[in-house]
Amino acid sequence: MTGERLKQYQTMLEKKLESYLPEEGTQQADVAEAMRYSLLEGGKRIRPVLLMEFCRVCGGDPEKVLPFACAVEMIHTYSLIHDDLPCMDDDSMRRGRPSNHIMFGEASALLAGDALLTMAFEIMSSKEAVEAVGAERAVRASHILAVRAGASGMIGGQQIDLMSEGRGISLDTLRTMDEKKTSALISAACRMGCALAGAGEEKEEAAGRYAWSMGLAFQIVDDILDATGTQEELGKPVHSDAERDKNTYVSFMGLTEASEEAQRLTQEAVKQLDAFGEEAAFLKELTNELCSRRK
Amino acid sequence: MTGERLKQYQTMLEKKLESYLPEEGTQQADVAEAMRYSLLEGGKRIRPVLLMEFCRVCGGDPEKVLPFACAVEMIHTYSLIHDDLPCMDDDSMRRGRPSNHIMFGEASALLAGDALLTMAFEIMSSKEAVEAVGAERAVRASHILAVRAGASGMIGGQQIDLMSEGRGISLDTLRTMDEKKTSALISAACRMGCALAGAGEEKEEAAGRYAWSMGLAFQIVDDILDATGTQEELGKPVHSDAERDKNTYVSFMGLTEASEEAQRLTQEAVKQLDAFGEEAAFLKELTNELCSRRK
Numbered sequence: 001m002t003g004e005r006l007k008q009y010q011t012m013l014e015k016k017l018e019s020y021l022p023e024e025g026t027q028q029a030d031v032a033e034a035m036r037y038s039l040l041e042g043g044k045r046i047r048p049v050l051l052m053e054f055c056r057v058c059g060g061d062p063e064k065v066l067p068f069a070c071a072v073e074m075i076h077t078y079s080l081i082h083d084d085l086p087c088m089d090d091d092s093m094r095r096g097r098p099s100n101h102i103m104f105g106e107a108s109a110l111l112a113g114d115a116l117l118t119m120a121f122e123i124m125s126s127k128e129a130v131e132a133v134g135a136e137r138a139v140r141a142s143h144i145l146a147v148r149a150g151a152s153g154m155i156g157g158q159q160i161d162l163m164s165e166g167r168g169i170s171l172d173t174l175r176t177m178d179e180k181k182t183s184a185l186i187s188a189a190c191r192m193g194c195a196l197a198g199a200g201e202e203k204e205e206a207a208g209r210y211a212w213s214m215g216l217a218f219q220i221v222d223d224i225l226d227a228t229g230t231q232e233e234l235g236k237p238v239h240s241d242a243e244r245d246k247n248t249y250v251s252f253m254g255l256t257e258a259s260e261e262a263q264r265l266t267q268e269a270v271k272q273l274d275a276f277g278e279e280a281a282f283l284k285e286l287t288n289e290l291c292s293r294r295k
Numbered sequence: 296m297t298g299e300r301l302k303q304y305q306t307m308l309e310k311k312l313e314s315y316l317p318e319e320g321t322q323q324a325d326v327a328e329a330m331r332y333s334l335l336e337g338g339k340r341i342r343p344v345l346l347m348e349f350c351r352v353c354g355g356d357p358e359k360v361l362p363f364a365c366a367v368e369m370i371h372t373y374s375l376i377h378d379d380l381p382c383m384d385d386d387s388m389r390r391g392r393p394s395n396h397i398m399f400g401e402a403s404a405l406l407a408g409d410a411l412l413t414m415a416f417e418i419m420s421s422k423e424a425v426e427a428v429g430a431e432r433a434v435r436a437s438h439i440l441a442v443r444a445g446a447s448g449m450i451g452g453q454q455i456d457l458m459s460e461g462r463g464i465s466l467d468t469l470r471t472m473d474e475k476k477t478s479a480l481i482s483a484a485c486r487m488g489c490a491l492a493g494a495g496e497e498k499e500e501a502a503g504r505y506a507w508s509m510g511l512a513f514q515i516v517d518d519i520l521d522a523t524g525t526q527e528e529l530g531k532p533v534h535s536d537a538e539r540d541k542n543t544y545v546s547f548m549g550l551t552e553a554s555e556e557a558q559r560l561t562q563e564a565v566k567q568l569d570a571f572g573e574e575a576a577f578l579k580e581l582t583n584e585l586c587s588r589r590k
Contacts, residue, residue, distance in 0.1 A: 022446050022447060030454055030457075030458065031446050031450060031451065031454045032446065035446070078409075082405060082409060085382075085405065087400075087401035087402045087405060088402050088405065105382075106382035107382045107383050107457050108454070108457070110377060110380065110382060110383065110405070111450050111453055111454055111457070113409075114373075114377060114408075114409075114412065114450055115445055115446040115450045117409065117412055117413065118412065118441055118444050118445040118446070118450065119441070119445055119446065121416040121437060121441045122438060122441035122442055122445055124437075125434045125435070125437040125438035125441060126438060130434055134430075135429075135430035135431045135433075135434045136430045138430075138434050139420045139425055139430045139433050139434045139437075140420070142416060142419075142420040142434075142437065143417060143420035143421060146413055146414070146416045146417035146420060147417055149413050150410055150413040150414055150417055151317050151326050151327065151330070151410040151413070151414065152317060155326060155406050155409055155410045155413065156326065158406055159325055159326045159403070159406055162325075162402050162403070162406070163325065
């Protein structure tokens with residue numbers, strides 16, 4: 001249903017993302033190559049698509065906010081690269097391919113992550129971005145993203161993950177962790193879309209609530225797919241024993257209840273989209289698709 | 296000579312830097328503690344002092360640009376934390392104390408670095424910063440910093456360092472590496488000071504040229520102090536053998552010529568300060584002091 005518009009956004013994003021990467025053959029060739037490897041290697045581009053679509057339903061032009069959409073994807077990509085490092089999750093595979101540090105070594109992976117994180121903010125403060133939306137909105141979007149990507153948002157979630165490794169945690173802590181690790185960046189994307197279109201506080205708050213529920217639903221579906229092995233068949237690495245013991249929604253609730261919780265959260269998310277009127281039809285479909293996916 | 300004003304700036308900076316750190320006792324306590332350990336642990340605060348002073352000599356108010364000065368120091372601090380990691384320089388000591396990852400573990404050190412890098416951009420886009428200098432200048436300063444901290448600046452220099460480890464490199468490559476590793480961030484600080492005060496292109500360019508020469512002079516003096524062992528006596532770690540073999544200005548030029556080169560570059564830097572008139576007297580003194588330091 002959502003196929004055509006989604007594909008249109010994705011095509012715009014791929015082209016734009018590539019345009020930002022440093023050229024190969026320069027003295028920074030290794031970092032450039034490592035950045036390119038992780039940034040251009042697919043993924044569904046959910047966060048930047050949400051940013052563009054929230055901008056559109058608020059009356060903005062999705063094409064104009066491409067630099068900001070790309071910035072969000074760069075933050076997401078850097079977090080995956082650093083998360084896979086041996087001192088973190090020590091994952092040797094990502095999306096069916098060797099992780100960044102397996103391909104380029106730990107040092108280049110570290111630097112590629114740092115460079116993508118830095119580039120996200122370079123892009124949002126570029127002449128192109130400022131001319132497209134004005135300095136006020138550009139700086140506002142930058143702030144929304146920085147707050148949710150930082151120590152009280154995404155990085156905070158990774159820290160909770162780290163501290164809970166190999167220990168039992170409560171369902172509440174698991175939820176807080178996922179709100180920070182997953183929902184925070186999705187929330188940044190949705191809120192940025194609204195803010196960049198000049199939507200009011202009310203819509204931005206609704207977008208934030210949407211993201212919170214949608215992010216959790218998304219994460220629970222991830223856990224369910226992990227537990228039922230669907231992702232393994234699709235080339236996701238077989239998890240180590242340590243990782244199998246991880247606290248997940250499935251281990252807390254069982255498959256059936258986790259599934260129901262995901263559905264409940266999806267409905268909550270979709271309900272928030274009513275604030276955006278009829279234009280939100282695509283967002284509603286997309287949300288239902290993402291949260292009922294089988295892979 | 297420069298003592299009093301320098302101390303005044305440093306006191307303002309220490310207080311402001313501390314105010315930005317997440318509170319302890321939160322769920323992000325470990326990251327917060329790791330951030331605090333490296334950020335508040337002294338250093339001369341040269342970069343933020345330069346930012347504030349360049350702002351002043353261009354007619355701006357140094358206190359108003361404190362958030363931007365703090366942002367530069369956060370970028371500098373994150374780069375040191377990541378640089379010390381085992382996969383990079385593997386330094387267990389920094390400024391006479393155990394490195395961040397020795398104290399908090401590699402994962403928390405990695406996250407603390409990421410969080411400081413992110414926080415730099417959070418601060419520059421904060422309400423406080425925007426109200427102090429306006430959105431146009433805030434976004435401009437953010438861009439100046441991002442470009443010079445990123446893959447074509449500081450991170451690019453670290454990548455060259457990485458690639459040249461254990462290999463002989465040319466003096467040209469060494470210079471390019473240090474321009475990127477050291478001068479780029481100093482250049483960002485000086486240029487940001489000018490831009491935040493609303494100085495024209497011409498002054499910003501002069502500040503950039505100043506920083507380029509001053510940064511190299513500073514680095515050569517560092518190499519000389521390393522070679523003559525002064526820093527070891529002062530608690531700097533004894534370098535590993537691998538590090539001793541590193542390409543330095545002293546190994547290329549010998550002590551005398553390296554010393555002369557540092558003096559020549561210092562003079563070049565000071566000459567650029569003429570563009571700022573009589574107000575630049577403090578900057579001239581500071582530059583001479585920094586580039587003729589004995590520790």
